[in-house]
Amino acid sequence: MAPVLLVTQDLRTEDDLVHMRAAVKMHASDLGFSSLNQTKIMTAASELGRNTIEHGLGGLVIIEHLREPERNGIRLTFKDEGPGIHDHALALSDGYTSKKGLGLGLSGSKRLMDEFDLISPPGTVITVVKWM
Ligand SMILES: Nc1ncnc2c1ncn2[C@@H]1O[C@H](COP(=O)(O)OP(=O)(O)OP(=O)(O)O)[C@@H](O)[C@H]1O
Numbered sequence: 001m002a003p004v005l006l007v008t009q010d011l012r013t014e015d016d017l018v019h020m021r022a023a024v025k026m027h028a029s030d031l032g033f034s035s036l037n038q039t040k041i042m043t044a045a046s047e048l049g050r051n052t053i054e055h056g057l058g059g060l061v062i063i064e065h066l067r068e069p070e071r072n073g074i075r076l077t078f079k080d081e082g083p084g085i086h087d088h089a090l091a092l093s094d095g096y097t098s099k100k101g102l103g104l105g106l107s108g109s110k111r112l113m114d115e116f117d118l119i120s121p122p123g124t125v126i127t128v129v130k131w132m
């Protein structure tokens, strides 16, 4: 079945990040994710959303409900038109940061979710999925 669009939202400011987190939590809870999985999804969403703002110079997030005969999932897509990620392996390695972060956002998000997909450059599109 086709994915159901739940929400799309700009990501530019700290306030946008707060709203995005609340929307992700509400939808993950509505879909029936356990509280542990809600926390994992929220943590990944926070990291990826912050990257969109800090590294990608702002962009947007799309939250979708994935429906399959045997399982349901949530898909989060983060898009920006910033400088992009040129070395995927490097960016995904634990501890790599081009700024002053801990360099754990991308690698941590990948571990917390079931699927992780990175398309870049131009711009950056990161899609993550968690299945129930
Ligand atoms: N949307 C993006 N656009 C451009 N570069 C990005 C984007 N997201 C991540 N990167 C690059 O990948 C690197 C690793 O990202 P990651 O989130 O793991 O670490 P960080 O943001 O530097 O630190 P933190 O641990 O605080 O998240 C970043 O330092 C940046 O160079």
Ligand SMILES: [Mg+2]
Pocket (backbone or CB within 6 Å): 047, 050, 051, 101, 104, 105, 106
């Ligand atoms: Mg980060």
